[in-house]
Amino acid sequence: MSESLPPGDSATGPSIRSEGARRGRLEAAGVVKTFGANRAVDGVSFTAEAGRITGLIGPNGAGKTTLFNAIAGEYALDGGSVQLDGTEIGSLPPYRVFSHGLARTFQIPRPFAGMTVLENVMFVPERQAGERFWNSWIRPGTVAREERQNRERAREIIEFCGLSPVERQLAGSISGGQQKLVELARALMADPKVLLLDEPGAGVNPALLDTIVDRIVELNKRGLTFLIIEHNMDFIMSLCDHIVVMATGRVIAEGTPKEVIAQPQVIEAYLGGAVA
Numbered sequence: 001m002s003e004s005l006p007p008g009d010s011a012t013g014p015s016i017r018s019e020g021a022r023r024g025r026l027e028a029a030g031v032v033k034t035f036g037a038n039r040a041v042d043g044v045s046f047t048a049e050a051g052r053i054t055g056l057i058g059p060n061g062a063g064k065t066t067l068f069n070a071i072a073g074e075y076a077l078d079g080g081s082v083q084l085d086g087t088e089i090g091s092l093p094p095y096r097v098f099s100h101g102l103a104r105t106f107q108i109p110r111p112f113a114g115m116t117v118l119e120n121v122m123f124v125p126e127r128q129a130g131e132r133f134w135n136s137w138i139r140p141g142t143v144a145r146e147e148r149q150n151r152e153r154a155r156e157i158i159e160f161c162g163l164s165p166v167e168r169q170l171a172g173s174i175s176g177g178q179q180k181l182v183e184l185a186r187a188l189m190a191d192p193k194v195l196l197l198d199e200p201g202a203g204v205n206p207a208l209l210d211t212i213v214d215r216i217v218e219l220n221k222r223g224l225t226f227l228i229i230e231h232n233m234d235f236i237m238s239l240c241d242h243i244v245v246m247a248t249g250r251v252i253a254e255g256t257p258k259e260v261i262a263q264p265q266v267i268e269a270y271l272g273g274a275v276a
């Protein structure tokens with residue numbers, strides 16, 4: 001199967017944040033995450049403004065993924081705070097962070113390999129009536145209706161992500177790039193305000209990368225805030241409004257793409273580190 005799937009119809013795509021909605025301001029203040037003596041994230045502060053695409057870059061081992069995991073609730077913070085639209089989410093477990101409107105994808109996609117693409121995307125929403133044990137006896141009509149609505153929404157999002165041609169294939173049998181799009185589709189099922197993407201372009205062929213970029217731009221136009229880790233500089237420079245640069249657990253620069261690449265400490269960090 002070719003990776004160059006056509007993107008879905010962006011004009012009529014799924015109901016993901018209406019155009020102009022501006023929620024999803026993510027603010028990290030003094031975030032610390034340690035592994036023993038290693039301060040992997042060492043007092044990081046930055047803001048991903050609502051409706052912006054913010055890039056998070058830095059050499060290998062800078063602490064970017066650890067920061068993502070701390071923001072998404074996978075790691076308890078050892079210091080600092082994370083706020084989403086003014087609400088503290090820094091002490092919440094991942095499912096609560098998710099229900100506040102922050103979703104993320106992983107550097108290495110984690111689909112349910114033995115389920116189809118459609119099933120993977122449908123599997124996301126929580127608190128459907130069908131998942132509450134007694135409801136399948138007491139409110140079978142509600143369960144059937146929710147299941148139908150869930151399937152319709154999943155199929156709209158699958159189309160939007162250009163995955164319709166593979167929706168009946170097992171997620172384990174599609175390419176790595178397509179699996180990244182499945183991750184994006186799964187994240188969109190929650191109608192998030194903020195999306196954290198961990199290396200969406202890594203290992204993806206150029207045609208599919210264009211699809212991913214195009215979908216990010218379209219979602220951003222609809223008001224979604226993005227925070228994106230990526231080593232592909234063309235990708236970051238062309239897509240991001242604002243860039244935060246990390247090295248050895250700290251923020252060493254931030255600003256527009258033009259501003260940050262000109263800064264000597266950024267050049268130094270990259271020349272001194274192992275850049276992928």
Ligand SMILES: Nc1ncnc2c1ncn2[C@@H]1O[C@H](COP(=O)(O)OP(=O)(O)OP(=O)(O)O)[C@@H](O)[C@H]1O
Pocket residue numbers: 035038040058059060061062063064065066067
């Ligand atoms: N689970 C862990 N246990 C112990 N140390 C860890 C763990 N995860 C990350 N580290 C360490 O934390 C530091 C930051 O790693 P992290 O993966 O966050 O960097 P990164 O900027 O995402 O790197 P890359 O670009 O290579 O993915 C590194 O020194 C790494 O070895």
